[in-house]
Structure formats: structure tokens, C-alpha cells
Amino acid sequence: MKFLFASVLVLVGSCSTLRHSDKIENLKNSISFDDKEVVYKYLNTITETELKEHVTEFSDDKYEGRKTGEKGHDAACEYLRNYYKNLKIKAPTTHLDYYQVVPKGALPEDITNDSQNVIAYIEGSEFPEEYIYITAHSDHEGIVNGEIYSGADDNGSGTAAVLEMAEAFKQATINGHGPKRSIVFLHVTAEEIGLHGSRYYTRNPIFPLENTVSNLNIDMIGRIDEIHEENDNYIYLIGADRISTELHFIAQKANTTFTNLDLDYTFNDEKDVNRYYYRSDHYNFADQGIPVIFFFNGEHEDYTKPTDTAEKINYTLLSKRTKLIFATAWYLANSDQRLKTEII
Numbered sequence: 001m002k003f004l005f006a007s008v009l010v011l012v013g014s015c016s017t018l019r020h021s022d023k024i025e026n027l028k029n030s031i032s033f034d035d036k037e038v039v040y041k042y043l044n045t046i047t048e049t050e051l052k053e054h055v056t057e058f059s060d061d062k063y064e065g066r067k068t069g070e071k072g073h074d075a076a077c078e079y080l081r082n083y084y085k086n087l088k089i090k091a092p093t094t095h096l097d098y099y100q101v102v103p104k105g106a107l108p109e110d111i112t113n114d115s116q117n118v119i120a121y122i123e124g125s126e127f128p129e130e131y132i133y134i135t136a137h138s139d140h141e142g143i144v145n146g147e148i149y150s151g152a153d154d155n156g157s158g159t160a161a162v163l164e165m166a167e168a169f170k171q172a173t174i175n176g177h178g179p180k181r182s183i184v185f186l187h188v189t190a191e192e193i194g195l196h197g198s199r200y201y202t203r204n205p206i207f208p209l210e211n212t213v214s215n216l217n218i219d220m221i222g223r224i225d226e227i228h229e230e231n232d233n234y235i236y237l238i239g240a241d242r243i244s245t246e247l248h249f250i251a252q253k254a255n256t257t258f259t260n261l262d263l264d265y266t267f268n269d270e271k272d273v274n275r276y277y278y279r280s281d282h283y284n285f286a287d288q289g290i291p292v293i294f295f296f297n298g299e300h301e302d303y304t305k306p307t308d309t310a311e312k313i314n315y316t317l318l319s320k321r322t323k324l325i326f327a328t329a330w331y332l333a334n335s336d337q338r339l340k341t342e343i344i
């Protein structure tokens, strides 16, 4: 009796395992870039030269380390909104100045001024009410003991990536290849002091959260950590499979089709002691049940130091990583079916 019971269990177990692997296989096979040549065309508008221009500008001393609520950060936000204005990428109709004010009451007590998230978007041609968010925080540490914290990697790199992707999607739109779903470019404030800008946004969303398909968040993608000094062709992906199995495989397909980076899932381990999943802005979207990916290069010797400067960024790598995120966003925005919020 005991023996029989055990073998029945084994049978049931193996059956369901088989079904699961079939499901995964079917899911993987359903993901393909049929418009590969078109994607390449806009992917290739993302250049090292322009990324370098943005990182260099954004980490310039004139922005005084972009501390939340201070004039340096306000000036950096001004740079961002002027960029969107110049490219004729729209502000939300409810926030025509591209700013969502984050009142000082929503910020830690030592911040004595209001701050702002910067938001721009390209309206989808077929499903305008469905939104893909590409986010990066705009703030950094400010001036500490007389030293300016430039934050070129943290998060000049992510900011530059968002700006380049916005330009690429705008160019595609001008040429009649605009995204089917809306793409929102959101630069959140007050990340360094507790993810406040993204928390404020997700509690006071400009576009309905239930219509939010996914959030691709970028925080530090221009450098190399110690573990990868020998092989720098990598990026960490965190959170991709936690809410949507499909999202995990879309990022993999984007990578094998266009970029061939080593996708490192080390920090996606739920037992990861660094708890990075909880430590950048995507978390506030994930907390609302929205599938997210956090793109990250890991920590390095200049992390949260005044020596995180623009000339130390690896622009070839920054460009490649930006292209991976662009291709992932492209798929999410243009697939026939909306991304499934489902774990297989």
C-alpha cells in the first residue's frame, strides 16, 4: 500500500512536470521579433556618442549632485523636460509642463522644498490606453563635505538610456513605425532617499495603473562590477520572472535576437542578501502587481562616491545594454497580445 501510494505520487509529479515544461516551451516559441529589420533600424539610432553627451551633461558640476529639492536637481529636471520639448515628445494633457510636483510633505522631513517627477509619453497607435513605463531616477546625493557627487553611473547612465530610447521611439513614430501601445518616459525624484518619487507616482498615477503593462526600470548600467572584470559583456536582470513568466522570456528573446549579453540573474534570487529587488523604483510598480524588470550593473568602487564620474563610464557597454532594454520595450509595446500577468 505504501509503495503504491508513493508510485502514484511520482506519476502525478512527473505528469505535471511534463505539462509545465510544455507550457514553457509553447510560451518561448510564441515570442518572436517578426519585424527584426525595423527594430534594428531604430536600435541603431542609439549611439555611444549621444549617450556620452547625456551622461556628461547630466553629471556636470553645475547640477551640484542633483539632490532632491535643491536647485541643482531642479536644473537637471529642466534639462530633461527641454529635451522632450525639443523632440516634440508630448507631456500628459493633465501635466502640460512635464512636471508632476512631489510635495515636500511626501518627502523626508529634512527636504524643505517640493521636488518633481518628469514625465513624457508617446501615444500608442492601436492600444493608446495601455502603457509601458521606462523609468530612471534623476536625483543623487548632492554635495557632501564640500564634494560634488556627480552620479554619472547612478543614475546618469539610466537617464541617458531613457533619453536615447525616447528619441528612437519618436523617430520610429515619425517614420510610421510608432508603438502600438503608449510608452511613458518617467524620471522619478527622491530615489536615493527612499524611492519617494516612484512611490508618489504609483499612489498618484497620471495614467491608470490597471492599464500599465510593465515597468522597465534602469538604475546604473554604465559600469562593470568586480565579478565581471574578466567578462564585461553582461547585465543583471532582477524581478523579470516574479510577476510575469512571459516578461522573463521576452527579455531573453530580445537579448538573443539583438544584443547577446550575458543575462545575470544572481541578484534575482529571492534569498539575495543585497535585496536589490526592493531597492530601486521598479519596486513601487511591482508592489501594485505590475510586471517589472530592473536593469543593473552591480556595485563598483565608485558607487555612492564623488568619484562616480562620466569618463569612467563604459559607453560601448552602456549602448549595448540600452539596446537590450529598447528591444524589450519595443516588443511589449508592439505585440498583438498584451503581456500576461501570470506565473507559469
Ligand SMILES: [Zn+2]
Binding pocket: 137, 154, 155, 191, 219, 220
Ligand atoms: Zn540609483
